[in-house]
Structures are given as structure tokens and as C-alpha cells.
Amino acid sequence: xxxxxxxxxxxxxxxxxxxxxxxxxxxxxxxxxxxxxxxxxxxxxxxxxxxxxxxxxxxxxxxxxxxxxxxxxxxxxxxxxxxxxxxxxxxxxxxxxxxxxxxxxxxxxxxxxxxxxxxxxxxxxxxxxxxxxxxxxxx
Amino acid sequence: xxxxxxxxxxxxxxxxxxxxxxxxxxxxxxxxxxxxxxxxxxxxxxxxxxxxxxxxxxxxxxxxxxxxxxxxxxxxxxxxxxxxxxxxxxxxxxxxxxxxxxxxxxxxxxxxxxxxxxxxxxxxxxxxxxxxxxxxxxxxxxxxxxxxxxxxxxxxxxxxxxxxxxxxxxxxxxxxxxxxxxxxxxxxxx
Ligand SMILES: [Zn+2]
Numbered sequence: 001x002x003x004x005x006x007x008x009x010x011x012x013x014x015x016x017x018x019x020x021x022x023x024x025x026x027x028x029x030x031x032x033x034x035x036x037x038x039x040x041x042x043x044x045x046x047x048x049x050x051x052x053x054x055x056x057x058x059x060x061x062x063x064x065x066x067x068x069x070x071x072x073x074x075x076x077x078x079x080x081x082x083x084x085x086x087x088x089x090x091x092x093x094x095x096x097x098x099x100x101x102x103x104x105x106x107x108x109x110x111x112x113x114x115x116x117x118x119x120x121x122x123x124x125x126x127x128x129x130x131x132x133x134x135x136x137x138x139x
Numbered sequence: 140x141x142x143x144x145x146x147x148x149x150x151x152x153x154x155x156x157x158x159x160x161x162x163x164x165x166x167x168x169x170x171x172x173x174x175x176x177x178x179x180x181x182x183x184x185x186x187x188x189x190x191x192x193x194x195x196x197x198x199x200x201x202x203x204x205x206x207x208x209x210x211x212x213x214x215x216x217x218x219x220x221x222x223x224x225x226x227x228x229x230x231x232x233x234x235x236x237x238x239x240x241x242x243x244x245x246x247x248x249x250x251x252x253x254x255x256x257x258x259x260x261x262x263x264x265x266x267x268x269x270x271x272x273x274x275x276x277x278x279x280x281x282x283x284x285x286x287x288x289x290x291x292x293x294x295x296x297x298x299x300x301x302x303x304x305x306x307x308x309x310x311x312x313x314x315x316x317x318x319x320x321x322x323x324x325x326x327x328x329x
Contacts, residue, residue: 011313017291042317047285048257049250050266051177057169066164069193076194
């Protein structure tokens with residue numbers, strides 16, 4: 001194998017990603033070519049020189065991290081009202097409330113802009129009012 | 140019985156079980172944080188990025204279909220987030236940083252040519268400036284290879300790219316770094 005070709009394969013060789021035949025050819029060349037031998041040695045050191053080994057995870061630091069993430073998960077996207085409704089309202093009550101909200105709110109709304117669920121509720125044709133639909137149209 | 144599998148926890152978390160999600164964070168935080176720190180350098184940036192990774196994962200739980208392991212799926216989210224952060228940083232970077240500081244190249248050249256076992260450059264600024272010369276994709280491929288020891292196929296999977304792209308990214312990253320080191324060691328050898 002020629003010097004120029006070997007140079008492009010040195011990294012893959014060091015990483016153990018070459019097939020047996022190519023690896024043998026690169027190995028033979030690197031043993032007899034000072035430049036390629038030295039570059040292979042540099043490539044083997046590169047990772048350890050540029051990256052610090054990660055410190056072992058400290059369980060207390062991990063717990064603090066879990067708490068930070070969960071604090072943000074709680075605050076993320078879900079409105080307090082939605083969380084309240086999802087967790088504490090009995091499903092039947094939620095449905096009744098949704099129907100009430102729809103009945104009070106919908107007559108004044110432009111019905112063509114409403115999601116299908118809400119239109120069905122408003123038309124009285126839907127099997128069950130979906131409170132998600134109501135939340136979507138609520139301001 | 141034993142511990143619940145990640146994939147079962149993920150299903151419970153998708154259904155709103157916060158305790159199940161907290162357990163997933165607990166299990167995977169060390170690896171995600173280590174990846175973010177190796178990729179982004181500073182511990183504060185790494186912490187932010189790791190938090191964002193888990194928030195993105197939480198928002199996407201409904202799309203986790205269990206076809207790959209949860210760890211693989213989460214790792215891909217972390218890799219993508221790190222790429223976003225690196226891309227934003229490289230857009231902000233000023234021209235002046237593109238000029239390699241002579242001292243950085245010399246320090247790298249010396250560290251690479253010593254006979255003693257390789258250890259990380261003491262000056263983290265130096266390592267950071269050297270790594271900052273790589274484009275985000277090259278830098279991330281190198282980080283995954285050198286810090287996590289991933290195979291080329293695993294890197295391709297994590298970065299959603301071809302095996303040839305992985306080879307090209309690693310080759311360019313290493314050529315750039317060796318070039319920086321060589322320039323100064325050659326001068327010294329003369
Ligand atoms: Zn050669």
C-alpha cells in the first residue's frame with residue numbers, strides 16, 4: 001500500500017475499523033515508515049490529550065440534577081389549570097364542566113375557527129364533549 | 140421482579156407518571172452529562188444542555204415507540220441538542236478565534252509527541268480553542284469516538300448520518316488537529 005493511501009486510513013486503523021487485509025497492509029507500512037508510525041502514535045494520544053476523563057457520577061449531584069429537571073418538567077408546557085383538571089377533577093365532573101364551559105362560551109365564538117371536537121360539542125352531535133377541545137379554544 | 144426496564148418506565152412516564160420519569164433521569168443523567176461536558180467544555184453549559192436534553196425527551200415521550208432502546212433514543216436527543224448548541228456557538232464566534240494561537244498548537248504538539256502516558260492538557264482553554272476549530276459535526280464525531288469509544292456504526296446511528304460521513308468527519312477533525320500540532324513541532328525539529 002502506498003504512503004498516501006495509508007495516511008488516509010491511519011485513523012480507521014487506530015480505531016480498529018479496517019478489515020483484516022487493509023489493517024495488515026497499513027500495519028506493515030506504518031512499521032517501516034517513520035512519518036506514518038509517528039502519526040499513528042499521535043492519533044492514539046489525541047483523545048486522552050484533548051478530553052478529560054469524566055469524573056465518576058456523584059449520587060448527590062445526580063439527585064440534585066434530577067430535582068432540577070423534575071422542577072422544570074412540572075413547570076413545562078402544562079398550565080396549572082390543566083394539571084389541576086387532569087389530576088383532581090373526577091372524569092365525570094370534568095366532562096360536565098367542559099359541557100358547561102362550552103355552553104357558556106361557544107355561542108359568542110366564531111364557530112368556523114373551532115376544532116372539530118368543540119364544533120361537535122356546540123352542535124350537540126358529539127357523543128361526548130372533549131375537554132381537550134375546550135382547552136384548545138379557550139383564550 | 141427486579142428493576143423495571145427503561146422502556147416500561149418510559150411508557151409510564153408518557154402516561155404522566157413523573158416518578159417513572161425521575162427514575163429515568165436518575166439512571167441516565169451521568170452519561171448524558173458526561174457527553175454534554177465533553178462536547179461543550181464548561182460544566183455550566185453542560186448542565187444546561189443535559190437539562191434541555193431531558194426536557195426534550197419528556198416532551199417527545201409520546202413519540203418513543205420502543206423500537207430502539209430508550210438509552211439509544213435519549214442519546215440521540217442529547218447528540219442533536221449538543222450539535223445545536225455547537226452550531227449556535229460557531230455562528231457567534233469571532234474571526235479572531237479562527238487564528239490558531241501558536242502556543243495552543245505547540246502545547247498540543249508537545250503533548251502528542253511525549254513518550255509518557257497521554258494525559259489531558261492542563262490548560263482547558265487550550266483544548267477548547269483547538270476543538271473549537273473543528274466544525275460542529277467533526278467535533279461531535281470525534282467526541283463520541285474518543286470519550287465514549289463508539290464504533291463508527293454507532294456514531295452514524297447517533298448522528299443520523301452515513302458511515303462515510305463518520306469516516307470523513309473523523310478524518311478531517313484529526314487532520315486539522317495534527318496539522319495544528321505538526322506546524323509547531325516541525326519548526327522545533329529543524
Ligand atoms: Zn507512510
